[in-house]
Amino acid sequence: MEKIAIKTKDRVELVDITGPVRALAGKSPVENGVCVLFCPHTTAGLTINENADPAVKKDMIAAFNKLIPPSGGYTHSEGNSDSHIKSSIFGPSLSIIIENRQLMLGTWQGIYFCESDGPRSRELWVRFIKG
Amino acid sequence: MEKIAIKTKDRVELVDITGPVRALAGKSPVENGVCVLFCPHTTAGLTINENADPAVKKDMIAAFNKLIPPSGGYTHSEGNSDSHIKSSIFGPSLSIIIENRQLMLGTWQGIYFCESDGPRSRELWVRFIKG
C-alpha cells in the first residue's frame, strides 16, 4: 500500500489528486490491472469529475452544502454531521483501470479528494492489483 | 480493457447494460475474480438497481432531478453543472464479483449506465481481475 499526503485549505474543498496518483501508477510494478484508491477518513471522500472549468467544483460544493447544510439540527456533538454525510454520498473507494502503467481516465476526468471538514492533513491510500 | 458502446436517448436516463457486461464476463479469461466497471465521462455515472419494474427508474430520475435541478443558479458556463453533480452522487466505478465467468448479481439487480447530459454516444470501460 502506498500513501499520498494531502493538505486541505477549506472546510469543504475538492482537491485534484490526479497528478500524484498518476505518478504512483507510472512507477508501480503492476503494468496492467486496477488501481484502488481509499480514503481513510470519515469526513472526506473521493470522486472523479471535470478537470477543466473550476466552476464545476464550485457548483458541486454549493450543491452539496445546500443538500446537506452544515447546520441541520444534528445530534452529533462534534458539530460535523454534515461532513460525515457528505463523505458517504461521495464514497470512500474508487477503482481505476491501469494499462501500461497509465491511469485510464476519460479526457475530461480528474480525481478529487473531497474534503468535508477541513482544513486538515489527510491521507489517500493506494493499492495496485494485477489484471 | 474492453469497451462497450452506449447510445443514450434522453438528457437524464438509466440505460440497462447488464446484458453486454454479462456477455463480456462469459468470454473473459478470468474465471473467478472481480469485474471492474468504469465510466470515463464526467456527466454520467454507474449504479446497480431494480431490473424489474421500470417505475423505479422513473422515480429515481425524478428524485435526482428534484434534488439537483437542471437550473440551480450554477456558475459553470456550459449549463450542465447538475449533470456533473449527479454523476458524482452515482459514482464512476463499480466492482462486481465473478464466479465461473458469471456476474454475481442479486435476483433483482441490473447494472445501469446513468446518463445525466444526453443524448450522447458513450463508453463503458471494463476490466476483469483474477481472484
Add this chain to the structure above:
Amino acid sequence: MEKIAIKTKDRVELVDITGPVRALAGKSPVENGVCVLFCPHTTAGLTINENADPAVKKDMIAAFNKLIPPSGGYTHSEGNSDSHIKSSIFGPSLSIIIENRQLMLGTWQGIYFCESDGPRSRELWVRFIKG
C-alpha cells in the same frame, strides 16, 4: 465468494459489519490485496463512516430520510422507491485494501450495511483479490 448473513431490525438502519468482514479477512488465503464487498439487494447499500459516536448514524439516517422521503409521490407500486434511491446514493460495492490479512481502515472508520427497506434477512458478498 463468501457470504455474511445480516438481520436488520428497522426500515432504515446502518448495521456495523466491520467485525464479520475483519474475521473473513483474517482467515483469507489472500495476505495482501483488496477486499471487494458487494450488496446483492436493490433496497440496501454499503458505506464506510464513523464507528464511535452513534449520533452520526442517527443524523445520517435523518438526513437521508429528509432528502429522499418515504412518501414522495412515487409511481413504483411497491411503495419503496425511496429505498431504491437511497441504495443508489450509498452504492452497492466497496473496495478495501488488505495488508497481512488485515482490513486497512482509518482509525474512526467502520463498515456499514445500509438497510433502506427493512426489517429483512440480508446478505453481504465478499471476495478477496491478490495484490
